[in-house]
Amino acid sequence: MLIVACIKQVPDTTQVKIDPVTGTLIREGVPFIMNPFDTHALEESLRLKDKYGLRVAVISMGPPNTEVTLRKALAVGADEAILLSDRAFGGADTLATSKVLAEAIVGLAQKEEVALVICGKQTIDGDTAQVGPGIATRLGYSQLTLVDHIDSLDLNARKIRCRRKLEGWHEVVEASFPAMISVLREINHPRYPTVPMRLIAQDAPVTLWDNNVMQLDKATIGLNGSATQVRRIFSPERTQGEILGEGINDPGKVAQLLIGKLVEKDLLFI
């Protein structure tokens, strides 16, 4: 049985700047990393592999250099890496992305039964949290989002029980295979690759599936298959506020000053 971990290579957003003239991301010199949420999805897949002996395949849709990130997944113990890359996939929004990923999972499921698809809750560049649910919807899988703990996996009964972290409470839910779960960062601490594994991963095969392989209708993928188009990207302008009570050390006075100001600005009602 197979676990499919979906990962995305993203620009290191702490280092991203937006060109104020063109309104696009300045990508030059910005390093790419594995989407932090996805590192937890991958780790959870590997833990299930260690515990239950399932195989782990990682898939990622992106430009050819995504191979670097897929190799990182191989270095920590993924069994197989598939890169979904084609010019026709480019410019995709979450709808078109989930299409390609779902079709890839269908492709994998033809060879081996897929038990779980594990995604990170969201990416740090798009921040939509839509792709995981999109995949599940397209495939008709159960979807368990916002998972912060996997309680149990029953291979005989083909069931998974997890805990979802919601605002203010937890929910324990159970689903039958195949299921898609999206995970939070709290779920685990990702492992660090050993050097022998890194060296092996350096020239381990990464399978490329382009549209010649996948044969998807061009109207459903890439920019054509996207329901949203980006009109403009911009950084909100920041103006410096007012400095209150500089040099005052008495916390009581500082609080009084602050409360007075908030009331004055109609931000606090007494």
Place this chain on the structure above:
Amino acid sequence: MSPNVMPFAVIFVVAVVFFGWSAFKRFRLITLGKADNRFNELGKRFWNMLFYAFGQRRVVARPFGINHFILFWCFMILLIANAEFLLNGLFPEYIDLALLPSGLYYALSLIFDLVSLFAFLAVIVAVIRRLAFPPPNMDAHSRDAFVIISLVGALMLAFFGLHASEIAHGLEPAASYMPVSGFIARTVFAGLPLPMLAWLIFIFWWIHAIVLLGFLNYLPYSKHMHIMTAIPNCFFKSLDKVTTQPREEFKKESVFGVGQVDYFPWKGLFDSYSCTVCGRCSDICPATSTGKELNPRLVIHDIKENLFHNGPLLVKGEKTTLPLIGAGCEGSVSEASIWACTTCAACMEVCPVFIEHVPRIVDMRRDLVEMRAKFPEELLSFFENMEQRSNPWGIAPAERTKWASGIDVKPFESGKTEYLFFVGCYGAFDARSRRVTLALSRILNAGGISWGILGKDEFCCGDSLRRLGNEFAFDRMARDSIKMFQERGVKKIITQCPHCYNTLKNDYRQYGAELEVVHHTELINTLIQEGKLKLNGAKNLGKLVFHDSCYLGRYNLIYDAPRQALATATGQHPVEMERHHDKSFCCGAGGGRMWLEESVGKRINVARVEEALQENPDTVCVCCPYCMTMFEDGLKDKDADAKVQVLDLAEIVDKTL
């Protein structure tokens, strides 16, 4: 004088064969170790051996070392006497001191007699010390030690018994030249009948022979094996100061680090044979003395025990049965010990026989990190931040220049700027250290130095990665940095962090980078001594205490420059703490410990701050961003941060401009 040639010959041959077999068994295990060239520059090595082994230079650095010095030289001189004794026992007709010209015979008799007395007294002193004033970190009451001391004592007693009874019998022509034996003959054996004396000669002769051969055969099985290994260990000692670790080559199928005893270099194994368990390393170790599991003496001991256990299996081509790391018993080093080391190198600085503890600990860290990815949890984000953003905190590299906003700082350009100011991660990102960076930049400008920075393109030097055993990540970062230096034409570098200094200077040399690296303490001192800085006297410093950074002092022998700079700039010589210069006590942050929690025992920085507070200082002067952080935290811990300020040397000099 030996009436026992045949029986003695048999015993002698058996004893020598058994000793040879034991020694072979022991030393064959050394050959299991990995290659390590310690046969270069033989002249220098020979001199080291004379100075440190025969001169006992480091042994006598401690007052009680004098006793060892006496025993050592008595032993050396008595080697001749004992060789004569054994050979005389075999060939009484041909080998005998009495066959020498009488002048020489008398002189040697006098020397042996007196030296035996000194040896006996040294043994008595040693016993009294072990029983009455046991040193804390020496296993003072070990059975092994008392067996050896008793054997040496017994040998001396047998010597005197033999010679005194011979003198009383009238058989010793050199009697009047043997004051001690003569005295015993006159007081103890006087008036005994001749047959009785002959019988005593017989008894003492055999006691002497058996004890001597027994001693020989006991050596390979005891800690006193150092009698055979300490002298060669001084010969094989590292010719340079041990400031770095060997590189690793990253090929598939290779093994990285040391997770099995035979992966150590052979010298590492030989070191373990040379340890006499004197405990000096444990005394000075910041981890041991603050209650951590690490004890450098025991690390070396465990390596030896592991080799004894696994070596014979490895020789036979079998698998090891006792893990080198983490088995929780003697002969296996605990992970907690391995991670507790600050790589301060105090242990290596005091070891009389130059055992290299720190590289062995890093070897084992490499195994844990590189082969098993097993390390304290805190290090995960540290390693990832380093690999992704080339700094410990994972801050965006663009912020490396933030300290310089508002002042005019030039980028480094080959031909236009002479020095690269390698600001370092702390100097660039840490709010407190940025003040040091600014102070130093003002000094550089005041001194007319032509300098520039790499800004956001500067990488971390990788020091902590290397000391933490993450050689793979270090290797990549070092290559990146060196490539950048070459591309930009960097040849001369100023650092404000001793860790950057040591890494750029000593570690990068392994990559063929010939950089002229100068630490700011040296540069500032040079500027002051050359009169290039106009100094107007120190303000508000009060009593000033100086703390040596390990990576500046012990690693790179920079002790005087900061002191001299301070004295000239402030008009007062800094006050020394109890432990200073090469005995200085680590702040607790080296070796990557900066990025690890310290939850066991007393905090090392608190111990050091307490030592500083004994001097009632107003200001503590440091020369390292790690020491700065550790001192400031320690002072807060002791509620003394309002009373005592911590300043970097650069800040103090900057105040006087």
